[in-house]
Amino acid sequence: MNELEIKFSVAPMMDWTDRHCRFFHRVMTRRARLYTEMLTADAVVFGPRERLLGFDAFEHPLALQLGGADPARLAQAARIGADFGYDEINLNCGCPSDRVQSGRFGACLMREPALVGDCVAAMLGAVAIPITVKCRIGVDAQEPREALFGLVEAVKAAGASAVIVHARKAWLEGLSPKDNRDIPPLDYPLVYALKAAHPDLPIAINGGVVDLTAAPEHLKHVDGVMFGRAAYQSPELLLGVDPLLFGEPAPVADAFEAIEAFTPYIARALERGVRLHDITRHMLGLFAGRPGARAYRQKLAMLAPARGAGLEVLREAVAQVSREFEAMTV
Known part of the structure; x- marks a missing residue:
């Protein structure tokens, strides 16, 4: 794989994956890729940068997840993130909250693959670190294969280094953000098919993976597995990441x-x-x-x-x- 190692990562989670959480997770795994909470591009450009973006060097490898839909503003925010020392900038195309819907970003962007491609291209023009995308398999009445494959083709053409797919639709009408994490059915085979169609593009799978022993089965089909709530709510599972997936001893015993x-x-x-x-x-x-x-x-x-x-x-x-x-x- 290229320099962007995505075999195992802990998902960006609002109100959870702050700098204290990430440092704690890093104590238990040296190899997992960690992600910030989603920050809007406007917050990064106009907000208190040290408070929002500051982190400890121990947290590397560390990605900054951005939310937004304005290519120029995202490029500004990506440049700021790169200057802070982040290893990757990730564009959120999967969050279904009311806040992102009102701002025309997050999961809403599944409907606008060309715009997402423009956003990726703009960020790549501003920084020298990898730009990645985290998305769903579709929103509302979209046909998942068409929506997912269309978005990935657009971001791949724009130069994205990897795509992380939450293998559920997001229902922007009728389901709360909480329900969107559980109720829409998972479609792992669709993500596997996406990888088969794009063997040269690193692809990670996310959604419903709660047992670390399930990771090797997913890795037969895709390049990486992203854990979310399971890693947060049962953090001891992270002690198994380095031994099971990387053949290295855990940093601490228990x-x-x-x-x-x-x-x-x-x-x-x-x-x-x-x-x-x-x-x-x-x-x-x-x-x-x-x-x-x-x-x-x-x-x-x-x-x-x-x-x-x-x-x-x-x-x-x-x-x-x-x-x-x-x-x-x-």
Whole structure:
């Protein structure tokens, strides 16, 4: 594959994949490609750039996902992202929220492949890093094969380095953004067919993949697998990414070691005035299914939001699980 490694990635997720979440995920996998939350091109150009775009070098490889439909504005935003040091710029053509519909971007762009091609071309003219596209297989009454293949042909002709396909339609009329993540049926074979039609274009699959052991089966047909909510809600699965998919040891042995490795980052963030809850909210899924996990979550949920909460809160929460774990191993 080319320099853009897409074998495994964690999806861009609004309100979730902020810089604290991404650093935590990177503790558990060195090889996964990480993505920011979607940022609109206008926010990047006119907003507080350091707050929106800042990240730790440890997060690499890291992609910036942009939302927008104005080629010139997207080119400006892409240039800013490249200057910040991102490894990739990804154009969102899949989000079905009301906000993106009103702005004529996100999943709405499935209806305008020529415009998406223009956006990709404009961004490529502004930066020297890869430009990729994340899309659905269609929206509303579109025929999925026609919609998906048409969009991909347009962005490939414009020079896109890869396409990530959420293998569901987006219903912009009649379904909420939440329902759009689950209700439209998955069509993995269509994405496989897309890859067969474009063997020279890296293509990753997204949507409904919740078990890491399913990744190798998908990789028989496409170049990459993108995990979304499963990686966020059960972050320990990331410990299996490097061994299973890349033949390399996991950076840490288990969730307890992951927290220890993450602690210096938390301490630095607290010194900068970041609230503990803003970090630990991304860790609530750890230890799921283990004795003590509920007490761990409750402790963090109740105490981490308090003003001045520090690392002792996290240590107390982890102790809820450690005691149970030690009792079982005696």
